[in-house]
Amino acid sequence: MALVVGALGVPAVAAGVGGAGEGPGDSAAGVVGSGAGDVGGVVRGVGWAVKGTGKDSRFRGLAAVSRSTAWVAGSKGTVLRTVDGGRSWRDVSPPGAVAEGLELRDIEAFDARRAVALSIGEGEASRVLRTDDGGATWSEAFRNPDPRAFYDCLTFFDSRHGLAMSDPVDGKFRILSTGDGGRSWEVLPASGMPDALPGEAGFAASGQCLVSAGSRDVWLATGGGAVSRVLHSGDRGRTWKVAESVIPAGDPARGVFALAFRDRTTGLAVGGDYRAGQDSPRAAAVSSDAGRTWRPAATPPSGYRSGAAWHPYGRGVALAVGPTGTDVTVDGGRTWRALDAGSFDTVDCAGDGGCWAAGEKGRVGRLERPERS
DSSP: OOOOTTTTOOOSOOTTSOOGGGOSEEEEEOOOOTTGGGSOTTTTTOEEEEEEOSOOOOEEEEEEOSSSOEEEEEGGGOEEEESSTTSSOEEOOOHHHHHHTOEEEEEEESSSSOEEEEEEEEGGGOEEEEESSTTSSOEEEEEOOOTTOEEEEEEESSSSOEEEEEEEETTEEEEEEESSTTSSOEEOOGGGSOOOOTTOBOOTTSSOSEEEETTTEEEEEOBSSSSOEEEEESSTTSSOEEEEOSSOOSSTTEEEEEEEESSSSOEEEEEEEOSTTOOOSSOEEEESSTTSSOEEOSBOOSSOOOEEEEOTTOTTOEEEEETTEEEEESSTTSBOEEEEOOOOSEEEEOTTSOEEEEOGGGOEEEEEOOOOO
16 A cells, blocks of 8 residues: 655754754764754764665655665655765666666665565556666566455565565465565455455555564554454465454544564564554554464554564664654563654664665764764
8 A cells, every 4th residue: 555645744854863864974863852862872962864865755764774784765666775874975876767766665685785665656667676786787577467456565584585565465465475585475365364354555655554573474464444454474475364453443544554574573663654644553563473373552652653663782672663753662562752853764784783764855864973073
């Protein structure tokens, strides 16, 4: 399901945080807001340092490879890559995607050279593109031939095995599978997929409506139906079990927008109502049993959140982002506190602790401690 671009319109720059319009190079690190000093030693004193990209695309696809290397993908067929911590960005957009104005909503990168990107839309607008040379050249690995399908997100278990998901076709979510690093794809049989609810779909908001942990476990987030749900597969997408989430749905604009699993048992769900000015109660939930059951956060994030990521340097530390700011938890998702008021759509953390966020108007940030004078 595509979000209406512009429906999340809020100021893109918070006080004390640089804007994307500054051009290439680093801005000053944004100092975190109220309560920043007592949210835990891992995050104390950190904030988003906004990295000028020189672009005005909306980046909903993000792959954090390390503190130095990250890829972003977004509107107008744009793909950018940095290998120097965001000081400079190389435009590695696929020429065909730019020419057609494709909406690239997800990107998964294995390193600084290999990445797989997903464009969304009905029918042939949904495509998978792959590069092996840092974006110098791209190959089209999949073009959706079914006008009823609309692909939202993709995920990889390792450098070979991955999945992509489509909104329901014939009453069931459709799963696309690769076993060769994204070079070729096949649609998996629908027999192991539970029936979708009327109006149910995924949200192509952050590339996190389909996420994996370990070598075989994968989760799919939904909204738009009478209730929001999380589907789990333990066999790389061949069979699925479904659980209701506690995040409200019942409207095409509400539900679970993003998932993040620290391991095969411990997960976060975030979402709400993406329309500007709408309340988003119970915008976060936690699971400790592989997504079989979900509990609402005792203190939820301060509004709709479209992206989430675990920080690798603390078992209970995670980030959630949205158009009205960033929230942090240090207790595994039970309580959340505002970290920053800048607008981001997606967030991702690498194994070396490098956390990146991306969003509207070419805005990309890296989590940093402000330099002392």
